[in-house]
Amino acid sequence: MFTTYTIDQEMIRDSNQKKILQLLQKRRELTKQEMSQILGLSIPTIATNTNILIAEGLLEEGGIGDSSGGRKPVIIKFLPNARFSFGVDISSQRVRIILTNLDSEILASVEFIDLDFTNIELILQRIADHMTQMMMDLKIESKAVLGVGFSLPGTVDEELGILEMAPSLGLYKVPLQKQFQAYFSAPIYIENEANAAAFGELTLGIAQQMKNLVYLSVTHGIGAGIVIKGHLYKGKNKRAGEFGHMTLIPNGKQCKCGRNGCWELYASVQTLLSRYRASLKAESLPTSITLKSFFNDLAMGNSMARKVWDEYLDYLTTGIQNIILTLDPHYIVVGGDISLYEDYLLPDLQKKIFTPNAFYEEGDTSIVISTLKENATILGASLLPMKNLLFQNESIL
Ligand SMILES: [Zn+2]
Structure with a gap:
């Protein structure tokens, strides 16, 4: 019984500390009296926990607040640069690394290409070298780094730190957490790229107020993250939301996943560009086509x-309509490379998705563009190491 009591006490204190940190992160500075009023906690509870957080270097005392008489209260300030976090986004095209502070400000960003996924160890080593350099450049000590969050284009077991499968990289059953630990010593978290983005949107972006949504990452593939009542829904085998591999065309093109006619083979950015290149073959330099030049044209x-x-929109639309029929979400948030071209994408998509049908009409589900744009995934990844410090509940179903 005694043990249980102690654990309960610790949990309460921990949760009170999170409440104080979250409040101060939002309000930046408050007196203990103000915190006590807002949080409904006693002044001694606020004082005890605030002192712990000051000793941890997360808060500081600074300045004197207003007082209607008597002793003037001390102001407690939030220190966004007290801790840092790394986000790493690995895709078939490039690796991007960011370093953020507690406010998720991107303080440094590095990326590299020329990736040979048959030698994943070498890629991990390069990532670790870049991180060490970024810390040296910004004079950040190891103890101030909360950890590293990886976003991966495939299914993951985040508890065991294993990349289960990423067909686009040709990687299966990679013990990524263990391998990376050999090169960089910090807590390591891994997540599927679309789930990371959905988590980013849920915490920092457009989804803060949206409870039921599907985040769609449309880049070189298509990934999706499902949020139900503010929780990331991952399913029994942690692969819910693999919409990119639902069959759009029976007996269609062969996919690297072993199936045929997968949605992403018809509606990814890569497909859009390769179809445009093919159509221009005779008259132009097909290799010079980028997403930017396509939208210019x-x-x-x-x-x-x-x-x-x-044609591309027809494929994209069909998949989105299937998702609407399956989940009936409040919102579909479109992110990834395609989301940079909102002005072209959104009006056309709206028109096509809501063609008259028996089930839904315009307004039943809102189609919106990610506010974090191409940073949703990597910011979501960089938030993973901050979970223990700043978030109240595990947001995964
Ligand atoms: Zn597939």
Whole structure:
């Protein structure tokens, strides 16, 4: 009984500390009296926990507050640069690394290409070298680093730290956490890229107020994260939301996942660009086509660009309609590379998704663009090491 009591006490204190930190992160500075009023905790409880957080270097006393008489209260301030976190986004095209503070401000960012995934150890070593350099450049000590959050384009077992499978990288059953620990000593967290992005949107972005949503990452593949009542839904085998591999075309193109006709083979950014390249073969330099140049051509009224775009949107739309019919979410949040071209994407998508049907009409589900844009995934990854410090509940179902 005694043991249970002690654990309970610790949990309460821990949760009170989180409440104080969260409040101060939002309000930046408050007196203990103000915190006591807002949080409904006694002044001694606030004082005890605040002192612990000051000793941890997360808060500081600074300045004197207003007083209506008597002793003037001390102001307690939040220190956003007390701790730091790394986010790493690994995709088939590039590796990107960011260093953030507790406010999720990106203080440094590095990326590299030329990736050979048959030698994942070498890639992990390069990531660790970059991180060490970033810490040296910003004069950040190891003890101030909360950890490293990885975003990966595949299914993961986040508890065991294993990348289960990432067909686009040709990687299966990689004990990533263990391997990376050999190069960089800090707590390591891993997450699927779309789940990381959904977590980023839920914590920092558009989804803070949205409770039921599907985050769609449309880049070189298509990933999705499902949020139900503010919790990330991952399913029994942690692969819920693999919409990118639902069958769009029976007996369609062969996918690296072993199935045929997967949605992402028809609606990824890569497909859009390769179809446009193929259509231009005779008249232009196909290799110079980028997403930016494609949308430039579209804006200039290029009829081939328009044709490819319309076909592409039909595929993208069909998948989204299937998701709406399956989950009936409040919101579909579109992120990833395609979300940078909101002005082209959103009006066309709205029109196509809500063509008259028996089930839903415009307004039943809102189609919105990620506010964190191309940073949703990596910011979500960098938030993973902060969970224990700043978040009240595990947001995973
Ligand atoms: Zn597939």
